[in-house]
Amino acid sequence: MPLYNTDLHIHSRHSIGVSKEMTVPMIAKGAVEKGLHIIGTGDATQPDWLRHLRKNLTLKDNSLIYDAVSFILTVEIEDNESIHHVLLLPDFESVDALRKILKPHSPNIDDEWGGRPRVNVNGEILAGFVRDVAGMIGPAHAFTPFKSIFRENKHSSLKSCYGNETPHIKFLELGLSADSDTADFIPDLRPLTFITSSDAHSPVPNKLGREFVRFKMQGSTFDELRLAITQKGGRRPVLNIGLDPRLGKYYLSFCSNCRRTLVIQTGEKPPSFDNLNIYIGCKDTKEKQRLLDDIHERRVKCPADGKKLRLGVRDRAAAIGDGEIKTPPHRPPYLHIAPLLDIIALSLEVKSSSSKQVQSLYNNMREVFGPETIILTETSITEIGELNDRVAQMIEAYRNKSIGYISGGGGRYGKLIPPWESDLR
Numbered sequence: 001m002p003l004y005n006t007d008l009h010i011h012s013r014h015s016i017g018v019s020k021e022m023t024v025p026m027i028a029k030g031a032v033e034k035g036l037h038i039i040g041t042g043d044a045t046q047p048d049w050l051r052h053l054r055k056n057l058t059l060k061d062n063s064l065i066y067d068a069v070s071f072i073l074t075v076e077i078e079d080n081e082s083i084h085h086v087l088l089l090p091d092f093e094s095v096d097a098l099r100k101i102l103k104p105h106s107p108n109i110d111d112e113w114g115g116r117p118r119v120n121v122n123g124e125i126l127a128g129f130v131r132d133v134a135g136m137i138g139p140a141h142a143f144t145p146f147k148s149i150f151r152e153n154k155h156s157s158l159k160s161c162y163g164n165e166t167p168h169i170k171f172l173e174l175g176l177s178a179d180s181d182t183a184d185f186i187p188d189l190r191p192l193t194f195i196t197s198s199d200a201h202s203p204v205p206n207k208l209g210r211e212f213v214r215f216k217m218q219g220s221t222f223d224e225l226r227l228a229i230t231q232k233g234g235r236r237p238v239l240n241i242g243l244d245p246r247l248g249k250y251y252l253s254f255c256s257n258c259r260r261t262l263v264i265q266t267g268e269k270p271p272s273f274d275n276l277n278i279y280i281g282c283k284d285t286k287e288k289q290r291l292l293d294d295i296h297e298r299r300v301k302c303p304a305d306g307k308k309l310r311l312g313v314r315d316r317a318a319a320i321g322d323g324e325i326k327t328p329p330h331r332p333p334y335l336h337i338a339p340l341l342d343i344i345a346l347s348l349e350v351k352s353s354s355s356k357q358v359q360s361l362y363n364n365m366r367e368v369f370g371p372e373t374i375i376l377t378e379t380s381i382t383e384i385g386e387l388n389d390r391v392a393q394m395i396e397a398y399r400n401k402s403i404g405y406i407s408g409g410g411g412r413y414g415k416l417i418p419p420w421e422s423d424l425r
Contacts, residue, residue: 005038007211009198010027010199012046014049022201022202028068031069032371035372036209037069039208042115043075044075044095045075046075070221083161085126088226089135090135090222091222094133098135123161124161127168143175143313150186170192172192172193173196174196174211174242175199177251178245178313193228194240198211215236239335247415257307261410261412262278265279267282268283278304285324288323289319338398341358344358361388361391377399381399
């Protein structure tokens with residue numbers, strides 16, 4: 001059964017802060033260069049973008065096609081709790097029907113910058129609307145500290161957000177802040193398919209497809225995608241690819257004042273700190289769970305300055321769940337890897353991924369080996385090394401999970417430790 005590299009969450013030029021180059025032709029061009037087969041349109045309910053989609057996409061064998069790329073009609077919507085949801089829609093008729101349903105509830109669905117509209121209904125009602133038009137819905141970037149279902153002081157289960165519609169929620173978008181392990185802390189998420197996607201605002205290759213899912217399907221249609229997400233008929237996700245959440249600036253729990261990040265250690269040593277971290281010992285999983293609950297209730301103070309600690313993305317997921325990562329049998333592998341342009345820039349010790357030196361090597365590698373998705377996942381390390389040894393070292397370290405990180409938190413981004421520096425630490 002064929003494999004399809006799929007990025008289901010992007011935005012059009014009708015969302016704020018998005019490149020004017022986010023048009024169907026430019027998105028398709030970027031997808032081909034990247035090695036993506038299916039792209040979500042993003043912003044499908046915005047009227048100008050909808051007209052652009054109708055004009056540029058051709059229906060062929062039940063797929064919406066431009067050049068060699070298939071498009072799935074998608075939109076990100078914000079509900080009345082400021083929670084973001086990703087919607088997948090089967091055809092233009094379903095988009096029209098959804099627009100008609102949502103328009104009385106939305107102040108900006110027809111606005112020029114209404115690509116990600118707000119609707120004044122909750123998640124349960126919105127999910128019902130989507131089911132009425134035969135679409136699919138799931139939480140967008142489910143663990144980010146902003147606008148997500150599982151952010152602090154918001155929901156702690158799918159049921160509390162989607163109510164009676166919960167049985168119809170079949171996927172969850174992890175977002176750049178999380179990976180499969182993060183979400184698999186939570187028992188009621190384990191049956192779901194996890195989506196990795198870019199949320200791209202530009203068609204350049206280190207934005208478009210910086211996270212994607214590889215699905216096994218018979219074709220690139222909405223119906224095939226639904227089967228793959230629900231894992232029926234042999235269709236299923238076979239690989240998630242994305243950034244390591246340790247690079248995110250809200251990964252670790254932290255002090256709300258000094259921004260030191262929390263390291264939970266095994267044992268019963270008294271709390272301590274250094275210039276970067278706070279160290280708190282827990283003798284077992286139950287004690288760790290109590291600590292996370294106490295941090296959530298703002299009952300734990302920083303040993304450095306006495307201010308209250310706040311949960312980071314990882315610990316928030318652990319607090320909601322049962323404290324253990326339990327990976328279900330259907331969960332595909334997750335490859336933590338950066339876009340190739342970023343790998344090359346780090347390897348060449350060049351700050352900008354748009355520099356001529358970086359672009360030259362990137363284009364050379366694509367000419368020799370093919371699309372970026374193949375280079376990151378399949379190309380022989382030996383062959384990559386013949387073009388650049390450090391790039392080969394980086395890709396090999398990503399693939400075998402030996403690459404090092406200094407985890408981020410408290411507003412401080414994490415840092416990757418290249419293989420050639422790891423022996424120096």
